[in-house]
Amino acid sequence: MRNLFLLFTFLFSTVVISQELNCTVSVIAQQTGNENDVIFKTLGNQLTEFVNNTKWTDKKFSQQERINCSMIINVTEQSNNLFSATLQVSSSRPVFNSTYSTPVYNYNDRTFNFEYLEFQNLVFNPTQFESNLISVLSFHVYMILGMDADTFELNGGDEYFYQAQTIASYSQQLNGQGWKLEDGLQSRFSLINNLTSPIYKGMRSTMYKYHMEGLDLMNEGVKEGKSQIITSLEGLEKVHSVRPNSYLMRVFFDAKADEIMDILSGGPSVNIADAVNILNKVAPMHSQKWRDIKY
Incomplete structure (x- = not known):
């Protein structure tokens, strides 16, 4: 439905690509006292490429159809290759026949702990755990896709929410917070369980x-x-x-x-x-x- 809707808005576009997101990824590290460390710039560049260049779906999006979104990673602590941070994720979509973009997803992930080695390979596996860094960002990518699809078609986000739920399930093997029932009512676990529950239809x-x-x-x-x-x-x-x-x-x-x-x-x-x-x-x-x- 999203592609059909945007066909009318961008009828004359002929460039077709696979990637779905136009995402700005920012890494802020002022609280660490080492905000000028090159590793934070490298991390931001790698995550920008990872989010924007990974093929998240089997659908084709033109350049104008890519979902505008942002991810702001605020690193609060660093110990060698271990990082503690928060993650602010937001996305929007255009309103038909206007220049206005409406906010769709706005989520503050307060429990984002991850391990990162500079220039490490970042690859998403839809069925297997790779790292908490990959899992958290991929989870929110599918949340962005699902929430966006729900605004164009009734329950249009089902396939994306199910993938987010799969990520949450296989990420429970890690000690990282936010993936389990006991992590509270404001966790990624609670968010995706609510979205896929008939109670919240x-x-x-x-x-x-x-x-x-x-x-x-x-x-x-x-x-x-x-x-x-x-x-x-x-x-x-x-x-x-x-x-x-x-x-x-x-x-x-x-x-x-x-x-x-x-x-x-x-x-x-x-x-x-x-x-x-x-x-x-x-x-x-x-x-x-x-x-x-x-x-």
Whole structure:
């Protein structure tokens, strides 16, 4: 569905490549006190090549179809070839017939520990553990692909989420944090288990309706698109009634809270009282934003 959608936007493009991402990978090492060490520059360059040049799917993407995303690795500690870091991942996708890009995935991975030797070979194996460095980045690549696909087709991200789940499963052999049930409710394990659980299907349908039936229709009628976005939020309320204050809900609003506030505050005028009530219920952590909505 993504390829069909973007065919209309980039009809005259003829260059076809295999890679799926246009990703900026940055390594920040100020907290180590050795931020000028050449190894951090080498790491950033190698990871940029790894993420952007690996063939992650069997689909073909034109240059314009590549998903824009970023990964910011903040190294907090280094001991020889052992690194402790956090990883901020974000992605966006274009809104049909506009110059606007909407945020889709925004995730702060706070438990990113890895081993790295300068110029080591970085290769992804879909069925076998290679290293925690490879596993964590590959996991988030498939999260980016899956979340993006869900915005173009209902449950379109299934194949990518299943691969992310496979990565999480075979990475449990390592002592690295974030891969196991006991690592808590805000881990990679919890994230992918929630996304593949039927309990949260309302959130995935919201991703599709919000984008394809809301944002992408605003070029035809802003009022209708805005109304459809409001309607899509009802799916979040259903999930909240079963799993209140879920981590997956927080991940959704980390990407979407500012955008939703802007959409509901802007014209044309529609009845948004019910939407604001839903938002206060399902995302109280952003209550100040909901109070700032002007209507």
